[in-house]
Amino acid sequence: MQKKIAVINGDGIGPEVTQQAIKVLNSVAETFGHQFIYTDCLMGAVAIDATGNPLPEETIKVCLDSDAILFGAIGHPKYDNDPSAKVRPEQGLLALRKALQLFANIRPISTYPALQHLSPLKSKQLEGVDFIVFRELTGGIYFGKKELSEDKQTATDECTYHKHEIERVSHQAFQYAQKRRKKLTLVDKANVLETSRLWRAVVQEMAPSYPDVKVDFLFVDNAAMQIILNPQQFDVILTENMFGDIISDEASVITGSLGLLPSASVGNSTALFEPIHGSYPQAAGKDIANPLGSILSSAMLLEHFGLPKEAALVREAVEWTLTNGFVTKDIDPLNFYFTSTIGDLISDYVQGKIPGSVKQENIELRKSTII
Numbered sequence: 373m374q375k376k377i378a379v380i381n382g383d384g385i386g387p388e389v390t391q392q393a394i395k396v397l398n399s400v401a402e403t404f405g406h407q408f409i410y411t412d413c414l415m416g417a418v419a420i421d422a423t424g425n426p427l428p429e430e431t432i433k434v435c436l437d438s439d440a441i442l443f444g445a446i447g448h449p450k451y452d453n454d455p456s457a458k459v460r461p462e463q464g465l466l467a468l469r470k471a472l473q474l475f476a477n478i479r480p481i482s483t484y485p486a487l488q489h490l491s492p493l494k495s496k497q498l499e500g501v502d503f504i505v506f507r508e509l510t511g512g513i514y515f516g517k518k519e520l521s522e523d524k525q526t527a528t529d530e531c532t533y534h535k536h537e538i539e540r541v542s543h544q545a546f547q548y549a550q551k552r553r554k555k556l557t558l559v560d561k562a563n564v565l566e567t568s569r570l571w572r573a574v575v576q577e578m579a580p581s582y583p584d585v586k587v588d589f590l591f592v593d594n595a596a597m598q599i600i601l602n603p604q605q606f607d608v609i610l611t612e613n614m615f616g617d618i619i620s621d622e623a624s625v626i627t628g629s630l631g632l633l634p635s636a637s638v639g640n641s642t643a644l645f646e647p648i649h650g651s652y653p654q655a656a657g658k659d660i661a662n663p664l665g666s667i668l669s670s671a672m673l674l675e676h677f678g679l680p681k682e683a684a685l686v687r688e689a690v691e692w693t694l695t696n697g698f699v700t701k702d703i704d705p706l707n708f709y710f711t712s713t714i715g716d717l718i719s720d721y722v723q724g725k726i727p728g729s730v731k732q733e734n735i736e737l738r739k740s741t742i743i
């Protein structure tokens with residue numbers, strides 16, 4: 373298979389984690405006889421520095437002309453504390469989502485036994501936690517009219533949803549639920565918001581077309597609590613843009629590490645794959661960031677290309693590193709491996725270069741010479 377991948381490294385740790393994902397994709401290509409052709413493009417603070425525009429036209433063109441997009445992270449501290457900044461890195465990502473109509477953001481939340489001790493939850497609550505947050509990504513308050521009155525005393529952000537915007541993401545969520553444990557939870561605030569009442573009405577209207585899926589509804593404040601109290605109850609959570617942003621971050625911490633979670637944003641044209649963590653500027657260039665979110669995003673990308681065997685091998689390699697203690701500083705601050713070493717190990721595993729019997733005593737000593 374030959375595929376074109378647009379690579380948006382972005383800011384902060386974006387380039388170094390994306391580099392590891394590319395390493396792994398190249399190992400997959402070599403092992404399975406595929407060819408991936410990469411084109412780098414700019415977005416975020418680096419794009420503002422280079423062109424004045426957080427999303428240059430050229431980037432949109434390259435993305436539209438590619439089979440998938442691999443994205444690192446964007447954001448820079450010099451914009452975070454400056455509410456008056458006219459141009460912001462985040463505008464690049466929002467504009468790209470809109471330009472490519474990436475209306476569904478899929479964030480799987482799965483737990484790894486090797487990381488349970490890092491979770492703020494007790495391990496009993498974590499067993500078997502495995503759900504997906506389906507977040508609407510191109511509508512709602514994020515893209516509504518924004519206004520600041522001339523006297524700067526009043527600000528407005530409008531939240532609008534059209535029925536067709538709710539339907540297209542909901543269809544995808546229902547279909548995912550059908551392939552999983554067949555439960556769909558709509559998270560909204562229908563006791564207060566008109567848009568939420570429309571979401572509920574539309575999902576209720578669609579439910580009979582998916583008779584095998586059990587649908588339930590939760591107010592977002594309750595959902596925020598339930599994700600902590602009893603995360604095992606969830607299979608597919610469907611929600612609007614803003615609620616999805618908040619609860620997916622909340623859900624991610626229960627797994628023990630934000631650095632590990634991948635995501636896919638899909639729509640009618642090229643799909644985009646990115647770790648859910650941010651640009652973590654304090655760690656940029658130090659080779660200490662966790663590359664697993666990016667590597668697992670490349671597994672989602674492989675699945676999107678219709679390569680489930682390849683995706684499964686990447687996930688197996690990731691689990692192998694975790695269970696054998698090959699982890700970055702966020703997971704083990706004392707005995708840690710570098711970002712690039714983890715990328716090398718996973719690439720080697722994918723290429724079958726790791727012998728089946730690594731010496732257990734060396735693993736325990738965390739010797740990088742075990743192989």
Ligand code: IPM
Pocket residue numbers: 462465466617
């Ligand atoms: C995310 C991020 C973005 C969002 C920011 C960077 C605009 O937090 O992808 O979740 O709010 O959607």
Ligand code: MN
Pocket residue numbers: 617618621
């Ligand atoms: Mn977010």
